[in-house]
Amino acid sequence: xxxxxxxxxxxxxxxxxxxxxxxxxxxxxxxxxxxxxxxxxxxxxxxxxxxxxxxxxxxxxxxxxxxxxxxxxxxxxxxxxxxxxxxxxxxxxxxxxxxxxxxxxxxxxxxxxxxxxxxxxxxxxxxxxxxxxxxxxxxxxxxxxxxxxxxxxxxxxxxxxxxxxxxxxxxxxxxxxxxxxxxxxxxxxxxxxxxxxxxxxxxxxxxxxxxxxxxxxxxxxxxxxxxxxxxxxxxxxxxxxxxxxxxxxxxxxxxxxxxxxxxxxxxxxxxxxxxxxxxxxxxxxxxxxxxxxxxxxxxxxxxxxxxxxxxxxxxxxxxxxxxxxxxxxxxxxxxxxxxxxxxxxxxxxxxxxxxxxxxxxxxxxxxxxxxxxxxxxxxxxxxxxxxxxxxxxxxxxxxxxxxxxxxxxxxxxxxxxxxxxxxxxxx
Ligand code: SAJ
Numbered sequence: 001x002x003x004x005x006x007x008x009x010x011x012x013x014x015x016x017x018x019x020x021x022x023x024x025x026x027x028x029x030x031x032x033x034x035x036x037x038x039x040x041x042x043x044x045x046x047x048x049x050x051x052x053x054x055x056x057x058x059x060x061x062x063x064x065x066x067x068x069x070x071x072x073x074x075x076x077x078x079x080x081x082x083x084x085x086x087x088x089x090x091x092x093x094x095x096x097x098x099x100x101x102x103x104x105x106x107x108x109x110x111x112x113x114x115x116x117x118x119x120x121x122x123x124x125x126x127x128x129x130x131x132x133x134x135x136x137x138x139x140x141x142x143x144x145x146x147x148x149x150x151x152x153x154x155x156x157x158x159x160x161x162x163x164x165x166x167x168x169x170x171x172x173x174x175x176x177x178x179x180x181x182x183x184x185x186x187x188x189x190x191x192x193x194x195x196x197x198x199x200x201x202x203x204x205x206x207x208x209x210x211x212x213x214x215x216x217x218x219x220x221x222x223x224x225x226x227x228x229x230x231x232x233x234x235x236x237x238x239x240x241x242x243x244x245x246x247x248x249x250x251x252x253x254x255x256x257x258x259x260x261x262x263x264x265x266x267x268x269x270x271x272x273x274x275x276x277x278x279x280x281x282x283x284x285x286x287x288x289x290x291x292x293x294x295x296x297x298x299x300x301x302x303x304x305x306x307x308x309x310x311x312x313x314x315x316x317x318x319x320x321x322x323x324x325x326x327x328x329x330x331x332x333x334x335x336x337x338x339x340x341x342x343x344x345x346x347x348x349x350x351x352x353x354x355x356x357x358x359x360x361x362x363x364x365x366x367x368x369x370x371x372x373x374x375x376x377x378x379x380x381x382x383x384x385x386x387x388x389x390x391x392x393x394x395x396x397x398x399x400x401x402x403x404x405x406x407x408x409x410x411x412x413x414x415x416x417x418x419x420x421x422x423x424x425x426x427x
Contacts, residue, residue, distance in 0.1 A: 003119075003196060005030060007076035009106045011038050011069060013270075014123060014164045015082035016047065017054055017171045021200050023061035030076055031069040032109070042069040050341055053172040073110045078119040078196050081106045081134070082164065084270075085124045087277050095284075096277035098127045107134050111141035116156040119192045123164045125217050125271065127278040131161040131210040135185060148185035160184040160193035161210040163217030168269065169340050179203035183213025221275040222290050227261045228272070229293035232300045235263035239307075246426035265399045265421040266300040266347025268336030273297065273345055301347040304399070304421045305354050311395045311417045312360065324359040330393035331355060332365045332386070332424075333400025334376075341368035348399035349373070355397070356381050365389045367404040390415065398424045 008019035011033040023029040033039055041048045045062040047055050061067035073079075083102035090097070103124060110120065120138065122131050132149060138157070139147040148155045161183045166174040180197050182205050184190030190207040197205050208216070231249065238245035249260045267273045276294050280287045308329060315327060336346035343349050356362045356379035363384045364372060372383050386404070389396065390411050398405065398412070401422040405412075412418055412425055420426070 001195070003077040003199070004028060005074075005076040006078045006080065006196070007032060007073065007110070008080045008082060009033075009073065009110060010081065010083035010102070010124075011035075011042060012082065012084065013049055013051065013168065013171070014166070015080070016042065016049065016058065017051060017166070017175055018080060018082060018123070018164070019067055020054065020057040020061050021172065021175050023064075023066035024057055025199050026066060027199060029061070029067045030074050031067060032071070032073050033069060034071060034105075036071055039069040039071055042067070051171050052169060057172060073113050075113045075115060077117070078121065079110050079114075080121050080123055081110075082123040085126050085130075085274075085278075086270075087274055087281075095281060097281050098130070098278050100126070100130055100133060103130060103134055104137055107137040108141055111138045114138065114142055114145060114157060116145065117158075118156075119158040119160070119189075119196060121159075121193055121196065122161045125163055125221075125275050125278075126161070126214050127218070127282055128211050128214045129282075130214060131159060131183070131185065135159045148189055153186050153188045155186070155189075158184070158186075158189040158192040159210070160189045161213040162193055162197065163213060165217065165220065168337075168342060176200060176202050180205045181208060181213045181216045182206065183208045183210040183216075185210050215279075218275050218279050221272045222279055222293075224261075225267060225272050225276045225297060226289060226293040228264070228267055229296040231261045231263040232266075233296050234260070235300075236303055244426055246423040262401075262423065263421075264300070264347075264401075265304050265351060267297040268344070268346045268348070269342070270344055301351050301354075304347075304397070304419065305351050307419045307421075308351070308355055308395060308397050309358070311419060312358065315394055315417065325361060327360040327395070328363060328393045329355050329358075329360050329395045329397060330363040330365060330384070330389035332389070332396065332398045332405055333402050333422075334364055334366045334373075335368055335400050335402070338401045338422075339368075339403055341366075343369070343373060349376075351397070351399055352376060352381065353379070363389045363393060365405075367402060395419065398422055 005028045007030045008015045009032045011031045019031040038048045045059040087096040145156045182193045194205045235245040280291045331352040334349040362381040395417045397419045
């Protein structure tokens with residue numbers, strides 16, 4: 001059975017590319033978002049987020065009449081929920097709970113337009129049990145329809161979890177090529193969801209339960225977080241032991257069964273630094289390693305800041321007559337990872353902000369943005385070119401390993417005060 005209309009709820013970094021890719025397969029897609037600015041932008045054929053190739057796909061989909069956006073849900077045969085699931089941090093007991101309020105709001109928004117035979121898929125990365133909660137919210141709002149939690153295979157509405165797994169910067173390609181884990185609340189729910197994803201996915205669609213699919217996504221990101229934490233911990237150990245961590249990792253990785261990731265300025269973005277907390281929150285007694293990895297990675301920006309302070313203190317001792325404000329620190333990169341312009345949850349941005357609070361003059365080199373974010377502008381930071389920074393800065397902090405910096409490694413090697421958080425100089 002085909003789908004006449006597919007609706008995507010939440011037109012952000014995952015929802016909009018997903019909607020556009022379905023539309024590019026000549027499916028009728030209705031995108032829904034509470035943000036009327038985003039809706040208007042999309043309906044003009046433009047995009048409100050940055051992702052390579054997305055502009056072309058959205059422009060074509062809208063102008064060919066396959067994609068339109070609205071703020072109010074409309075009837076459809078399949079609903080894909082791709083809304084944020086941030087965490088709420090309790091500062092007093094250091095717990096991090098998933099905030100499911102966006103999923104709840106989306107469930108209640110689509111409930112009135114649901115009809116018998118519809119499929120609802122939760123794509124948002126969620127703690128184990130969230131798909132069942134979503135089903136319960138919809139069932140409460142629509143007592144006239146039957147749902148899998150009470151009616152199993154006989155239910156009117158099919159519900160599944162199919163976590164998004166695409167890498168920012170490669171979303172359009174990975175949406176099509178990656179395998180998908182599809183966890184239905186019943187086997188028939190999975191079957192219907194596979195029919196939907198088969199319309200766009202060239203990878204395998206692997207069927208499991210909703211709870212296992214939820215945990216699979218969290219596990220992938222926790223695995224990466226733990227492995228990055230190992231690299232970050234090595235970097236601080238090696239600093240103390242006066243060993244190059246970059247050389248060390250390159251040597252260790254020559255072992256056929258060792259593959260250590262790269263240390264950096266910390267772990268940023270909306271995914272890897274968030275999702276492991278959902279496991280920790282569900283199983284605080286058991287998830288000891290996962291929690292420690294989070295703490296190790298969250299501490300890394302402070303450690304990098306301390307290395308910058310060491311350099312400033314050294315300069316101050318050498319030139320006590322120069323006031324702090326006369327000392328220039330250049331921060332190379334403020335994006336959350338290399339070769340993108342995304343500043344969300346960026347450890348490098350956090351470090352630059354804290355350097356500005358030290359009272360020195362801060363220059364930012366970020367080849368992927370036109371303007372500095374408001375907080376750095378307010379702190380009188382300047383957006384400069386790499387050459388300007390290298391000519392003027394007393395301390396250079398390499399915070400993101402953008403490809404654009406590679407050509408200047410020679411100049412950086414001759415600078416007397418470089419804090420290299422990402423191993424640019426050891427390439
Ligand atoms: N990082 C390091 N060292 C490394 C690799 C990464 O410090 O060796 C840092 C990056 O600089 C960045 C952070 O980790 O600050 C995260 O970057 P990333 O490239 O590892 O991952 P994301 O957050 O862009 O995307 C991840 C992906 N998950 C996995 O690779 C397991 C992606 O497939 C998911 O879809 C995405 O999370 C998501 O939406 O959950």
